[in-house]
Amino acid sequence: MLGIIENKFVIGRDEFFPFSAEMHYFRVEKRYWSICFERIKKAGFKIISSYVPWNLHEVRPGEFDFRGVNGPEKDLIVFLELCREFGFKVILKPGPWIKAEWFNGGLPQYIFADEAVVARDNKAELVMGQNGPGVADNYQPSYLHPKYLGHVKRYFGSLVEVIQNYIFPKGPVFILQLDEELSFGGNLGPFAADYNNYIITEYFHKFLEGKYQTPDRLPAAYGKKVRNFSAVVPPMAIETKKPEDLIKYFNWLEFKGQILSWYVQAIRERLEGLGVGCLFAVNLAWTDDFGLPANFDEFGGEKMLIGMQIPDPKDYTRLGRNIRFLAGKTGFGWTPQLFAGKPVEVSERNIILSKPEAAILSRYHRYLIVSSLAAGLKGMNHYMFVGRDHWQGSPLGHDGTVNENYEVVRKVGAALEHLAINTAKPVSRVAIAYHRHYLMQHHIGMTGQFSYVYDLVGQTLNPLGQDLMNLKYDYAVVDAGAENAFEEKDLYFVGTAEYMPEKSQQAILDAVRAGKTIVLIGLMPRYNEEFEPSRLLSRGLGLSTTVDWVPCNITWDKTAIRAIRYGFVSSRGSEKVIAKSGTKNVGVYKKVGSGAVYLFTFDISAKYDPWKLNLIHHILQTQKIKSPVSASDPNVDLIAQVNDKGVVLFMINTDTTFTSQYSNFTKKIVISVDLQALGIRQAKVKMHDVLDDLTYDLTSRELKEGIVFAVGYHDARIFFIPKK
Numbered sequence: 001m002l003g004i005i006e007n008k009f010v011i012g013r014d015e016f017f018p019f020s021a022e023m024h025y026f027r028v029e030k031r032y033w034s035i036c037f038e039r040i041k042k043a044g045f046k047i048i049s050s051y052v053p054w055n056l057h058e059v060r061p062g063e064f065d066f067r068g069v070n071g072p073e074k075d076l077i078v079f080l081e082l083c084r085e086f087g088f089k090v091i092l093k094p095g096p097w098i099k100a101e102w103f104n105g106g107l108p109q110y111i112f113a114d115e116a117v118v119a120r121d122n123k124a125e126l127v128m129g130q131n132g133p134g135v136a137d138n139y140q141p142s143y144l145h146p147k148y149l150g151h152v153k154r155y156f157g158s159l160v161e162v163i164q165n166y167i168f169p170k171g172p173v174f175i176l177q178l179d180e181e182l183s184f185g186g187n188l189g190p191f192a193a194d195y196n197n198y199i200i201t202e203y204f205h206k207f208l209e210g211k212y213q214t215p216d217r218l219p220a221a222y223g224k225k226v227r228n229f230s231a232v233v234p235p236m237a238i239e240t241k242k243p244e245d246l247i248k249y250f251n252w253l254e255f256k257g258q259i260l261s262w263y264v265q266a267i268r269e270r271l272e273g274l275g276v277g278c279l280f281a282v283n284l285a286w287t288d289d290f291g292l293p294a295n296f297d298e299f300g301g302e303k304m305l306i307g308m309q310i311p312d313p314k315d316y317t318r319l320g321r322n323i324r325f326l327a328g329k330t331g332f333g334w335t336p337q338l339f340a341g342k343p344v345e346v347s348e349r350n351i352i353l354s355k356p357e358a359a360i361l362s363r364y365h366r367y368l369i370v371s372s373l374a375a376g377l378k379g380m381n382h383y384m385f386v387g388r389d390h391w392q393g394s395p396l397g398h399d400g401t402v403n404e405n406y407e408v409v410r411k412v413g414a415a416l417e418h419l420a421i422n423t424a425k426p427v428s429r430v431a432i433a434y435h436r437h438y439l440m441q442h443h444i445g446m447t448g449q450f451s452y453v454y455d456l457v458g459q460t461l462n463p464l465g466q467d468l469m470n471l472k473y474d475y476a477v478v479d480a481g482a483e484n485a486f487e488e489k490d491l492y493f494v495g496t497a498e499y500m501p502e503k504s505q506q507a508i509l510d511a512v513r514a515g516k517t518i519v520l521i522g523l524m525p526r527y528n529e530e531f532e533p534s535r536l537l538s539r540g541l542g543l544s545t546t547v548d549w550v551p552c553n554i555t556w557d558k559t560a561i562r563a564i565r566y567g568f569v570s571s572r573g574s575e576k577v578i579a580k581s582g583t584k585n586v587g588v589y590k591k592v593g594s595g596a597v598y599l600f601t602f603d604i605s606a607k608y609d610p611w612k613l614n615l616i617h618h619i620l621q622t623q624k625i626k627s628p629v630s631a632s633d634p635n636v637d638l639i640a641q642v643n644d645k646g647v648v649l650f651m652i653n654t655d656t657t658f659t660s661q662y663s664n665f666t667k668k669i670v671i672s673v674d675l676q677a678l679g680i681r682q683a684k685v686k687m688h689d690v691l692d693d694l695t696y697d698l699t700s701r702e703l704k705e706g707i708v709f710a711v712g713y714h715d716a717r718i719f720f721i722p723k724k
Contacts, residue, residue, distance in 0.1 A: 018379025129185025140185035261298035341393025374650035513593030
């Protein structure tokens, strides 16, 4: 048996919590391997993760050394053997590209002798892959070029031949990660890659043919006299004059997503053809648009894990948004790369940090762990757990030296297993829904058609997570185009523009009629995704809108609000008006079936505006959606999750303005928890601060009325209240 059950890895007859430690064998002197392993094991880990740099092991073209003949740093076999002896399972990441602040990202230089294999941008220039701070960029291969894939297949053939006895079911390696941060080497712009001539002629034109069958079915955006698909030129820059012009840009992003999935499929098929039967994984890039152009739906399937890099958490709302989307799409929130420390320019392995700097990085690591768990992450690989060049802040030094955040990670791991965090579920009743087409337009940037969609995503939907956090409402993030997207929660905030797939329009209608509350923000659709007339949602709800994208004053409940207006509602008299801009209606409410719908044609996200925050809170309260937790400070997040053992509370101070990161200054806050609403009936409870080894003896009444805490800079805590 090999798979994931209840958010745990099941390997044979054994179960493993999905927490692992990153150690690069090729960056740690061989004499320190055992001491590092001992301390990794003492920290509670049973899984180790490492890259395999192709260009380190291929001594000369076609000649490989995985046994350390030409240097101990090449001895992958002894490393895997030692993992087996220590009882570790292994996540192995052989690239081909590994990034990792490593020369050429692990790619051998000789493969670029023929420039035909290099990806191209929209100006036909060679694309450079970004290898991280302090390491020179190198050419980015064109993923599907046959010469490049030929080199990759040969490399994997040599690798598997040597390590096949260390791969499940024979050995400790149970996951192989395929490539790294699928992003064309960090070139995520819509026109940054891949205009390689081979890709366009052999793949892009066939992609269009598969989509439209014959040239006469091509959308008008490609021209009126296209006689064959080979004559189609991919878009090079934004230029839209008609709504349907967007189609060719959406197709281009869809095609780029297909390149990534075809690439992963090609290298997976090569490995499976060599007899590899373990799990596979991909690590998607950390972006504002959920990994675009990569498409989660293209990577699913049996034996495939989808993860996303979780780096520096400077934007708490973005962190929560991405993790919630990841968990919702995959059903298993897991990251192969949660930063333990940070990458730096310098190449020394032994970076000496002052005590204040070490304390800051340790606190930051804890903040990132707790914030990620609160958002729904269930598995994480601590990257880097063991130090290396171009990195600082690891729990262990490259020689096994114990650093300040080592104890933080050890405590977190022990606590999470004890609390059975894998079974803890959120109690949220609210979700924010994103349409992929709107994300694609946001990814493209401002355009001449429906330019307001950029603001709808970036200025309205994205900040809503912060608003809900300020109000202490946990929330989910869902793909509006997914099956059953509107089934689990009671209320959904949904961005809407003048175009929307009919399938999504129908799903929203069905949800409202089934008793859900849908808060629409934007304009009612009048086209489908092919920009053919479609007013299914508008007619079904009896609501229509007119575009008028301007800043304006909004009046709600005798309160004046300054906001961006996307348009106004064309009143039909059957809806209740709740917000106006001058004489124009910009907010209405209507009962439909057994559900309700709100339509706001302006940016309702508060961004700390108390009047807008009151509007959002009013909507939630009117629909009888209450949060079981509260805090006196809007910048302190408080999230509850429940399982059979009790209640897990995450308290995170996101405020970085009240004091310096070097200061020990704290501020006092009051938190309140309604335990009865969370399934705990006893009058007296114990609340354990699981990371600071503290226990509070409280009554349920005291906790509901409020207790005081002093919180500091990037303070993050996990409390556990057990059931009797």
